[in-house]
Amino acid sequence: MNPKILIFIDWFTPGFKAGGPIKSITNIINSLSDNFDFYIITSDRDINEESSYKNLKLNSWISKEKYSIIYLTPDTCNKWISDHINNTDYDKYYFNSLFSKNFTIKPLLTLNKLSKQNIIIAPRGMLGKGALSIKPFKKKIFLTISKILSYYKNVTWHATNEGEKNDIIAVFGYKSKIKTASNISICVIDEKRISKVKEELNLVFFSRISPKKNLIYVLNLLKEFNHISLDIYGSIEDKNYWKKCLKIIDSNKINAQYKGEINPIDVTTTLANYHFFILPTLHENYGHVIIEALTAGCGLIISNNTPWENLSEKHIGWEINLNDNAKFINTLRHCLSLEENEYDTIRNNCYKFVSEEINSITEIEDTKKLFT
Known part of the structure; x- marks a missing residue:
């Protein structure tokens, strides 16, 4: 027994x-x-x-x-x-x-x-x-x-x-x-190729909408850009916090849309439509969504408040101190400048990392x- x-x-x-x-x-x-x-x-x-x-x-x-x-x-x-x-x-x-x-x-x-x-x-x-x-x-x-x-x-x-x-x-x-x-x-990789044009960038934020996940930080970064789109997924856990997010989006004409929640069986296929996953979280002890993003081929732009380190050395993204706003902005500028062949290398590295390091x-x- x-x-x-x-x-x-x-x-x-x-x-x-x-x-x-x-x-x-x-x-x-x-x-x-x-x-x-x-x-x-x-x-x-x-x-x-x-x-x-x-x-x-x-x-x-x-x-x-x-x-x-x-x-x-x-x-x-x-x-x-x-x-x-x-x-x-x-x-x-x-x-x-x-x-x-x-x-x-x-x-x-x-x-x-x-x-x-x-x-x-x-x-x-x-x-x-x-x-x-x-x-x-x-x-x-x-x-x-x-x-x-x-x-x-x-x-x-x-x-x-x-x-x-x-x-x-x-x-x-x-x-x-x-x-x-x-x-x-437990990850199942289904590789997907997407188009990447220089000076265009599609970001995705997928997490509970609450102060800990720090969506406002992302929105403040995007004030600096005209050619970055952001799709936001996740349950609205803190309604007052979400109102503050909407105010920033509307008052600064940020190209951001709330797309609702994602059914668990659709997470990877949904994230696979984006170039990079962004999450300036205050803290994650693991971050299943980070692995889901990598499984979908999304490079990472995240805070250094997670256990996932040395991302740039692995060529799958960046972990950045929240106090270093300039580095976040420079990273976004770099991602904007990528040609399709350069971006494809990052996407391939994401799939490779999951295949070799996870499970x-x-x-x-x-x-x-x-x-x-």
Whole structure:
């Protein structure tokens, strides 16, 4: 009999607006379902939605091919989870968030009362400096109180890279129990050629529209250009932030359009229509969308607040410090100046990088060790 793993996650398929965290869990399950029996507890709706998923059984377990899942309604969630934890044992309890009230903090309290030791928490970048800079006072108070109360004393932390490991140590101390396993990426390359004319450039921004993803930074860069187009995809997580974006677009006559959300099965084929993917994020502990962009052949213009480094040496893009506005502008000018043959080299290098560097068996084996 396989070990039983109980996963807590705020949003899961058929939801997709939460982006990376859903992909992380999906890829773990697809890679390790022969070795572990996975059970998922999640909410009954997508992020920022007011109604439940259509045509889904709620508040009861549903058996899928590779996992079992329950979608809990808000009125049922907390009591059901508490009762279930008290009455059912699992080999590991895996939390896909740090600050989630209903799917981390409250369940963890119940587990602590039972003195459970087999708990794993994946912060998913929430302890990075950029992430902690958003609503910092509230987060600082919570983390301080949690340390005083030894709230995370029985936890093993899942770090996805050395940077995140250092972030965990910086907050919770060097005695923290940490296992490192990079995110699993499952990529299928379907090469596509697109036209590139000198002094024309088509950019794509695909991420949740929120301060952390930093779309306003992109729009301020584009004030300097007349021949760059930007298509914006992603769920509008912060409506006030989006209003500020629209004001910049309208007042500066920027060639930018909001194209809505992308169904997960259409992400790669959609991104493949653009020359470069731009994301000046405040922090990413991995960035599944970055890999999706490379899989689509999009060169990268991103901040240096991700684990993806030395992009220019690999000839697949650039990672740039957000304080170096001039370098972002010069990079865009360089991309504008590219002829088609020069651009094709970058696109080929993106495909080559994904083929050679992603889908590594190492990530799967490291994640397997996380649960054993």
